[in-house]
Amino acid sequence: MLSLVFSEYPTFLVFLSVFVAIVITMLLMPPWIKFLKSSHIGQQVRDDGPETHLVKQGTPTMGGLMMLIAVVATLLIVGYLTTETFVLIAAVLLTGALGLFDDASKVVHERSLGLTPKGKLIGQFAIYCRANRRRDCHSVVLPYLRQHPACRSVQCR
Numbered sequence: 001m002l003s004l005v006f007s008e009y010p011t012f013l014v015f016l017s018v019f020v021a022i023v024i025t026m027l028l029m030p031p032w033i034k035f036l037k038s039s040h041i042g043q044q045v046r047d048d049g050p051e052t053h054l055v056k057q058g059t060p061t062m063g064g065l066m067m068l069i070a071v072v073a074t075l076l077i078v079g080y081l082t083t084e085t086f087v088l089i090a091a092v093l094l095t096g097a098l099g100l101f102d103d104a105s106k107v108v109h110e111r112s113l114g115l116t117p118k119g120k121l122i123g124q125f126a127i128y129c130r131a132n133r134r135r136d137c138h139s140v141v142l143p144y145l146r147q148h149p150a151c152r153s154v155q156c157r
Contacts, residue, residue: 003080017078024070032066062103068096091131098123 006013072089079085102114115123 001076001081002078013078017074020077021070021074024073025067028066028069029063032063036062062100064096064099064103068092087131091127094127094130095124098127 002016003013006016071092075085075089098115098120102120106114
């Protein structure tokens with residue numbers, strides 16, 4: 001909404017966005033960390049790992065949730081609200097949901113293994129394809145695949 005008032009000052013909007021996001025994060029993060037600590041929601045460390053990693057045991061996880069809330073709130077307060085903005089918000093929220101699912105599975109199963117890297121990439125790729133469905137870009141170029149020219153792009157439709 002503020003983007004309409006300060007549309008002639010894009011640099012100011014950038015700094016205002018950073019300031020608003022920092023303030024929101026600083027306000028939300030301390031109570032969130034207290035809640036996570038009191039609920040015993042934290043990082044799980046494997047017993048067979050290095051002893052130096054044992055310090056991480058119980059470190060609150062899922063802090064990205066507060067940053068995600070701050071980014072979306074900042075975008076709604078300062079950003080230009082267009083169809084593309086809402087597609088962007090949806091993609092950010094879906095990616096955050098993927099990270100939340102990864103962290104939550106670690107906490108629920110009380111082990112350090114969440115989603116596999118392959119599972120995370122597949123989820124991110126699916127979100128990308130869904131977000132770009134309305135745009136002119138219908139493929140993803142994979143530059144390191146040199147086996148066959150037909151394998152260089154993956155169709156998102």
